[in-house]
Each structure stands twice: as C-alpha cells, then as structure tokens.
Amino acid sequence: MKNFFLLIAVMSTNLLFAQTSKVFDNLSVQSKILNMERKYAIYLPPDYETSSRSYPVLYLLHGAGDDQTGWVQFGEVQNITDKAIAEGKATPMIIVMPDANTGRRGYANSATGTWLYEDFFFKELMPAVEKKYRIKAEKRFRAVAGLSMGGGGSFAYALHHPELFSSACPLSAATGPLNLEMTKAQIKRGPDSTATAIQVEAYYKQQSALHMIETMPDDQKKAVRWYIDCGDDDFLFEGNSLVHIAMRKKEIPHEFRIRNGGHTWTYWREALPDVLAFISQAFHQY
16 A cells, blocks of 8 residues: 555656746757847746647747846746746746847847848748747737837737737837937947938838837737836836827727836836736637
C-alpha cells in the first residue's frame, strides 16, 4: 500500500511538472528582407507540451531600449500569464515577443524604404512562428499589444491590418507624430534625413495613430477591439488622450484607462493581467 501511494505521489509530481509553462528568449528567424537573423522570445502555456490542441496568439511588443527579453525579464510575463490562466481570467495562449532593437530601432518601415521591419514582421516572422508552433492562425485568435514604442507598433499594426487582429492593446503608447511638421522635424534628425517630401508625408500617414484614426473608413470602426492604457504621470499621456478623443469623435468603440503611474515597468506589469483578460474575451467569443 505504501508503494501504491508513493507511485501516486510520483505520478502527481510528474503531471505537475508537465503542466509547467515554458519561455524561450533566444530564438531566431532568418530574414531575407532585413538580411540578418532576428531574435524573438516565446511563451508556451502550461498544457502546450501535454496536449495536441492549437492556441490563440498574442504578439507582445517591447519598448525602446529593450529587446525580445524585455517582457520576460522586466515584465514577468511568465508568472503573470500563468497566474491569469490558473485563475480563469485568461485563456491559455502563446505569446510571441520579437526583437525590434537590433539594427534600427522600431517596428516601422523607414521613410526611405531602406529598413523594412514591418514587412519582416508580417511577411517573415508571423508566418514562420505560426507554422512552427500550434497557433490558430486566424484573426479571431490573434491579438497585438505593447508598451511605449511597442504601443505605437500595436496601434500601427492593428490599424494597417485590421483583418489580422481581433484585439489591440497599446500601453503608454508612442502614438507617432501628431502632424506633418512634427514628422518632418523627426525625420530630419534621424537616419532618413534624405527622405523626399513625398516620402515624409507617406511616413506620417502610416505612422501617426491620430491621422489613421481620423481618416479611418466607417466600415473599419468595429474591426478591432481596442484597449488603451496610459498613466496620468506618463510623458506620453497627451498623445494617448488625443487618440482617445479622436476615437470618441469618430465613434470607434474602445476602452481607455488612466491609472496612477508613469512610464515604468511597475505600471506595465500591473496592466498586463487586464490586457490578457481583455484579449481573452475575443478568444473566448464573448
């Protein structure tokens, strides 16, 4: 009898171990578009290795100065997601965290077309990841979120491709240039200083969240579920507030949160459980 209980204990321990989530933060995909190897991190939910099912996916974007390890190391994505899943607040999902810090920083295509990160994301990274892992490669099971620079990427990607994402959750987002003059000044200071007036205007129209929202076709107003969050002490508060006001005027459904806090990892760690719950509503078919 003693041996029987010992066997049960061992089996229970093995089962518990088998149900542990996994994070890999030094994976890579070869990019022909960027002519280099690109890193990414991935979170696999607790039952990934013991099931044969497919999972929804969240593309979680880091901010300026971080890389694919930012959300893993500072954002504590594994602990927070495990807890949300265990408590039933989030559905099991795969989380992909790409590096947008190597080479040229950012998630956008450059104004001059010499650096095409957005093309890499949609034409190489996303197809490679969704082929390699058991991901439900459909709009209803795909979301994008990110902080600061990654919040700007979340806005741009969901606005450029509303057919691909069910939800978008920009946190403390860099919402892009507020007007064309600001765009000209920004590009003049950077590596695209030789951009023509036509290229500058095209960049503005592609990277200004405010412009894209103000010119959004009526039939796209409900294409993406939006959750926007920015601290009241954040230096990017104005841009996020203007986007919220533009969405209200345009009658675009969205959630807008202002909480006590600044541009910090403490703020984003506190935001992540709500992000996971929000996107899970779409994954669950609310």
